[in-house]
Structure formats: structure tokens, C-alpha cells
Amino acid sequence: MRRLFLAVLVASMFGLTAKTMAETIELIGPEQPVAQGEVVQILLKGAMDGSKAIGFWRGQPLEFFKIDDNNYGSLMGIDLRLAPGMYPLKVEVSSPGNSPLTRRTTIKVVDKDYGVQRLTLPKKMVTLDPATLERVKKEGTKFSRLWYKQSPRRHWRGKFVRPVPGKLNTPFGLRRILNNEPRSPHSGVDLRAAEGEPIRAVNHGKVVLVGEFYFHGKAVVIDHGWGLYSIYFHLSQLDVSEGDFVEKNAVIGLAGSTGRATGPHLHWGIRLGGARVDPFALLRATSG
Numbered sequence: 001m002r003r004l005f006l007a008v009l010v011a012s013m014f015g016l017t018a019k020t021m022a023e024t025i026e027l028i029g030p031e032q033p034v035a036q037g038e039v040v041q042i043l044l045k046g047a048m049d050g051s052k053a054i055g056f057w058r059g060q061p062l063e064f065f066k067i068d069d070n071n072y073g074s075l076m077g078i079d080l081r082l083a084p085g086m087y088p089l090k091v092e093v094s095s096p097g098n099s100p101l102t103r104r105t106t107i108k109v110v111d112k113d114y115g116v117q118r119l120t121l122p123k124k125m126v127t128l129d130p131a132t133l134e135r136v137k138k139e140g141t142k143f144s145r146l147w148y149k150q151s152p153r154r155h156w157r158g159k160f161v162r163p164v165p166g167k168l169n170t171p172f173g174l175r176r177i178l179n180n181e182p183r184s185p186h187s188g189v190d191l192r193a194a195e196g197e198p199i200r201a202v203n204h205g206k207v208v209l210v211g212e213f214y215f216h217g218k219a220v221v222i223d224h225g226w227g228l229y230s231i232y233f234h235l236s237q238l239d240v241s242e243g244d245f246v247e248k249n250a251v252i253g254l255a256g257s258t259g260r261a262t263g264p265h266l267h268w269g270i271r272l273g274g275a276r277v278d279p280f281a282l283l284r285a286t287s288g
Contacts, residue, residue, distance in 0.1 A: 027091050027103035035112035037080045037173050037278045039285040044072040044091060044103070051095040057107075058087060060273045061150060063226045075228070075285060076107075077272030080173055080185055084111045114173025114185065126178045132214060139213045146208060146221060146229060147274045156203040156224040159286040161248060163200050163232060164255065164266050166192030172278040187276040188231060188269030193255035195236060195264040200249045202230050202268075202279075207244040207252070216267070217259025220252050230279075231269035234261045 024046035034040055042062070044053050049069045055062030057076055064072040076089075086106045093101045128136060170190035176183040193199070201222055208229075209221035216233040220240060223229055236256025246252060257264045270279045 025093060025101060025103065027089075027105050029089065029105045029107055033108040033110040034078050035110055036078055036082055036084075037112060037114070037276070037281065038078045039272060039277050039281040040076040040078060040107065041285050042074040042076055042089070042091075043067075044074075044093065046070055047072050047093055048095045048098070051093055053091055053093045055089060055091040057089050057273070060148070060227070062089075062091070062273070063150075063154065064091075065154060075272060075282075077270075077275030077277040078107075078109055079275035080187060080277070082109055082275070084109050112173070114171065114175065116177060117170070117174040117186070118177045119179075121178055123179070126181065136214050139215075142209070143221070146223075147271045148227070149223075150227045151206075151223055151225045154225040155205045155245075156228065157248075158203075159288075160202045160282050161200070162191075162283070163202055163230075163268050164191050164193045164197060166197075166266070168192075169265055172280070188233075188267050189279050191266045191268055193264060193266045195254075195256055197255040197264075198251045199232055199235060199253045199255055199266055201246045201252050203248045205230070205246060207240045207242055207246060210238055210240060210242050213259060215260045217261060218253065218256065219259075222246065222252070227271075227273045229271040231267075231271070233267035233269075234258050234265060236264070 026045040028043040028045055030040055044064055053064035053072050055074060062074050062076060064074045067073050086108055089105050089107055091103045168189060169192055170186060172186060172189050174186040176186060203224050205222040205224040208223045212218045218235040218238050220232045221229055234256055235253040236258060237254040240252045255264055255266050268279050270277050270282050
């Protein structure tokens with residue numbers, strides 16, 4: 001009889017725990033529609049300490065990190081050219097002693113007009129000869145292979161910081177028209193930086209690409225883990241090598257005007273889960 005009583009008691013406690021988890025866990029997304037190019041912070045509220053959560057967003061895994069004993073968070077990127085509409089987000093949660101749970105929500109994405117920039121450049125900088133065009137294609141492939149790789153480890157910690165303190169020259173998302181020919185929108189921001197000014201890593205991470213490229217000049221890409229990358233173009237000097245681990249605020253190179261640039265500055269970009277997002281949106285999303 002005593003064993004039976006204990007078994008019933010344990011079963012009741014387990015059922016109560018599972019019921020409590022099922023009732024209290026909540027997936028919280030943005031209350032307002034989200035514009036193209038933004039970074040969304042997702043909150044999983046009420047999850048037990050030791051829980052494991054994984055999200056699924058447009059075919060990409062979405063990792064969650066522990067905020068405190070009962071809350072987990074995740075960062076999600078809305079691509080610059082993602083079509084407006086309603087997009088489903090699913091999160092699966094598992095925790096010790098409980099049955100797996102699924103939570104769903106939808107993210108409403110709306111269009112954003114970032115404006116138009118018209119530039120007149122020497123013809124040779126816009127119309128490429130066959131050899132240069134082939135080089136540019138190969139270089140583009142080298143970059144694009146990175147963006148959808150999901151490093152299993154999260155390197156970044158806390159808020160992200162600016163790579164240079166300079167003012168904004170060219171904002172994110174501008175639709176560019178070069179010599180009256182439409183080009184891809186500006187997928188990063190251009191920040192003022194004097195020739196030779198130190199460029200700093202925006203968070204902890206692993207250097208995964210270092211080189212000199214036709215358009216981008218001397219460039220560095222840092223993998224911060226979980227599909228989050230920071231990009232630095234037009235450097236005059238490279239102070240890191242592929243495979244290096246760098247700390248937040250570490251100097252990775254010096255500002256310059258290499259590649260297709262009309263003067264010294266830093267082009268700074270962010271990729272999150274493959275999405276081209278506004279770097280300042282990432283700063284805002286992690287500022288708390």
C-alpha cells in the first residue's frame with residue numbers, strides 16, 4: 001500500500017509539473033509589425049532552468065540562449081528584401097522530466113523604403129571586363145558560402161558595439177543607381193573613419209575570412225556563432241588571420257579606401273541567419 005501511495009504521489013507530482021510547464025511557457029514575439037532589415041528579439045518565457053529550445057524560421061534553425069532561470073531569448077534577422085507578409089515561427093522546447101512542448105507564433109513583415117542613392121562613377125568602375133567580372137563572381141561565391149553556416153557554439157556575449165565611433169555616411173538599405181543603372185541595395189552601413197584609424201571587432205568571435213577583393217578591398221569577416229556574422233570592408237591593413245579568435249573591441253585592422261571606394265571609410269555589415277540586416281538594428285536589439 002505504501003509503495004502504491006508513493007507511486008501515485010510521484011505520478012501526481014510529475015503530472016503537475018508537466019501541466020505547469022504547459023500552462024506557463026509562452027513564446028513572445030514583436031507586438032508590432034517588423035520592417036525589412038530589422039533584428040527581432042524573441043522571448044521564451046516560463047521555461048524551466050535546463051530547458052533546451054530550438055526554433056524554426058523560414059527553413060533556418062533558431063537557437064535560444066538562457067537569459068535567467070525561467071527565460072530564454074533568441075535573435076532573428078529579417079532580410080532586406082524579404083517579401084512583406086505573415087511568416088510562421090515554431091519553437092520546440094524540451095526539459096528534464098517533461099514531455100516536449102511546441103509553441104507557435106507569426107511574424108508580420110512590412111515593407112520599408114530606405115530611399116535611393118544615385119552615383120556617377122568612372123565607367124570602368126561600373127562596367128566590368130570579362131576577366132574582372134569572373135573574378136567578382138568567384139569572390140561573391142566565397143562570401144555567400146559563409147552566410148548559411150550555423151556554428152554550433154555562440155561566441156558573442158552581451159551587447160554588440162560599434163567598430164568605429166565615426167558618423168554615418170551612407171545608411172543601410174539604400175537602393176543604388178550607378179550611372180543610371182540599378183544595383184543591389186546597400187546591405188551595410190558606411191561609417192566615417194580616417195585613414196589608419198583602428199577597426200574593432202563588434203563582439204567575440206572567430207575570424208573566418210580575410211583577404212583582398214575587387215569591390216570590398218581588404219576585408220575581414222567574423223563568425224559570432226549561430227549564423228551571426230560581422231563584415232568589415234575597405235581596410236588599409238589587416239591585423240588578423242583566418243582561424244583567430246578575437247575579443248570584443250579587439251583591433252582587427254585599420255581603416256582605408258581599398259577596393260571600390262572614393263575615400264577612406266568603413267563599410268560595416270551584419271548577416272544573421274543569412275539575412276542582410278541593419279547593423280544598428282543589432283545594436284538596438286542587444287542594448288538591453
